[in-house]
Amino acid sequence: xxxxxxxxxxxxxxxxxxxxxxxxxxxxxxxxxxxxxxxxxxxxxxxxxxxxxxxxxxxxxxxxxxxxxxxxxxxxxxxxxxxxxxxxxxxxxxxxxxxxxxxxxxxxxxxxxxxxxxxxxxx
Numbered sequence: 001x002x003x004x005x006x007x008x009x010x011x012x013x014x015x016x017x018x019x020x021x022x023x024x025x026x027x028x029x030x031x032x033x034x035x036x037x038x039x040x041x042x043x044x045x046x047x048x049x050x051x052x053x054x055x056x057x058x059x060x061x062x063x064x065x066x067x068x069x070x071x072x073x074x075x076x077x078x079x080x081x082x083x084x085x086x087x088x089x090x091x092x093x094x095x096x097x098x099x100x101x102x103x104x105x106x107x108x109x110x111x112x113x114x115x116x117x118x119x120x121x122x123x
Contacts, residue, residue, distance in 0.1 A: 016057035038084035053082030
């Protein structure tokens with residue numbers, strides 16, 4: 001739901017891939033590289049949960065669940081992406097995105113073509 005900071009469940013597709021060829025740890029703002037890795041950023045910026053390395057932009061495929069209105073994954077800018085806080089992986093730490101280690105997201109990015117389906121569920 002818009003404003004919930006929750007990760008949307010259900011069937012999605014990878015509709016856009018961003019960051020091909022960028023260095024591991026590259027920081028993105030507004031889906032654009034800032035030309036620096038997180039290790040080059042100020043201490044204040046490093047404390048934030050940054051979008052790093054690669055972005056797989058998602059589009060929900062289930063109307064009313066993750067597509068349309070207040071639940072629209074694409075319009076909520078929910079991605080699969082790298083993080084500068086890999087030590088937090090496995091614990092809730094994002095604003096709805098699925099975070100991965102930088103090496104892992106770079107590998108996944110190279111494996112998945114645009115149009116790949118992704119199903120998000122909770123235990």
